Amino acid sequence: MRLLGVELTRLRWRRAVLALLAAAVVIPAFVFGAIAWETRPVTSADLAQAQQMVEQERDRGYVRRSLERCLERPEEFGVIDTDDLQAACEEVVLPQVEWFLTRQPLDLEQQLDETGSAIPVVLFVLLLLAGATFVGADWTSGSMSNQLLFEPRRTQVWAAKAGALVLAAAAVAAIAQAAFWLGLASLVRARDLPAPDDVWAQLPGLIGRGVILVAGAALLGYSLTMLFRSTVATLGIVFAVAVAGTFVIAVLPLGGDNERWMVQTNLLAFVQNGTDYYNSQVSVTCVGDGTGQDCTGLRRLSLAGATAYLGTLLVASVALGLATFRGRDVP
């Protein structure tokens, strides 16, 4: 526990890590602000402006000509069987106020599908950087050897640093996500909008998986840097895997299931409690014959499958990082 306290203090004093942790809170807050602004209720000023635009549009020649044509040939405009042709054509042809009020009200279900997945992925990247930066500085400055002169038990040193990072990452991810959703919930209540019960039921799972993912990202960045002993090397490897790995997996003979083995698909499946992907072979070769054969190529990647995939990557990097730190000479 003493070592864990030391590493938490070290983390608190490391400015680059603090900046990344702050960004992990500020970015969701910024996204929340953007959503709140984009979905703000229609004001009387908005209505007045829309009304003004409607009147401007109604005065235009092509609108008047369209109205005249509708009155002459209403069937071309879909106006049939009406007692009041004038009113029916005006409704179809003339601009309406609603056309100029394009803002959609806040939809929690939509946010759950879109932003709810994006925020953990953004935090994943930030905390991966934080994990790499935190310990990369120890290797760059050479202070790792100084620390080992005071605590030579390398496994404990490794675990204390990892523990501090995981705790910090989990706390930041929990706070950032909880604040984001609490903020949206407050907006929904303040604007008197509907909030389906199933949305609230899904939130704890979404936030929990986000916390695990972000803590895992910090641990991954840390482990890789303990392996390569350089922040730059770690980031280079991660970038190379992200870019080159996608191309390599795309050309491997995986029976058309290549998308299932891509990191981003598994990240999405983990965050979203499973996701759909396409089997490219089925899509190309299948011919619908009316027998109920699936020709869409749509496949399901479950949460368990994604957890096994990401967990294997994490455990492998942790094992390699720890074994290397225990066995190699420290400069």
Added chain:
Amino acid sequence: MNALVIETRGLRKEFSSRRGGLRVAVDDLDLAVPAGGVHGFLGPNGSGKTTTIRMLLGLARATAGSMRLFGTEVPGRLPEVAERVGAVVESPKFAPHFTGHQNLTLLARTIGAGSDRVDAALETVRLTGRERDRYKAYSLGMKQRLAIAATLLKDPDLLILDEPTNGLDPAGIREIRDTIRDLGASGVTVLLSSHILAEVQQVCTSATIIGNGRMLASGTVEDLLSTSGTTYRVRVADPAAAHRHLEAAGFTVSVGDHGLVIEGSRPPQDITRTLAEQGLWLAELTPIRVDLETFFLDLTRDETLGASR
């Protein structure tokens, strides 16, 4: 006989080169440092001093051999004795963006020491007043002093100092030298690795000299110097006659700046008798003491040449 604080047996360290070959940094080294006093650890650049120290401290793994600190096998049981060992290895290594105080605080907390120990250590090395400055803003001498302060956090029984006066001004060097001497006198065992041999000779009671990873000599400084024989300077009224008669008597004689220089292991009364029998009376017979630097250079000349070949 004093117990050994540091003991290595058949210590060996190999590094694999990128071309697939092996480079032996330390070769079958038996090192024995008794408790108390200051022990010099000398050798040319690349002779294996720092590698040996790093192996003792668990920073590098030995390829073969055994090591003990305070009789405890290391690195296997290093945690049992780590709190008794303070060390500065090569250049000081701290987090550059932390202040000196922050750097020491983290190390102190690692061993459960309080901030009072940090303040005391900073005061001892005269960094009080600059402890809130970032480490990267320190001069080389201040960094060196901070490294020494870090070793004092543990209140160690063994202090391993690898070039501790690098970058210090003359006053700082003297201060560190006095500190080392005081620590040695107070019962702390100091292993001092340094290139400044005059400094080592002033503070060390014993020394080990290594070259190309192998032990070349070890013992008390006095014993080491006595093994190199004694040289005498002789002045007489007729140096040419004295030169001739001394050589005839079997002495090795050369002409120096201030008289004849006689080398050999024979006692000085033989010189006096030989000259007196020829009616040559001595105006001066002075033993010329070999210093540690001369001894070291003589001893390591072949090793250095071998390494450079």
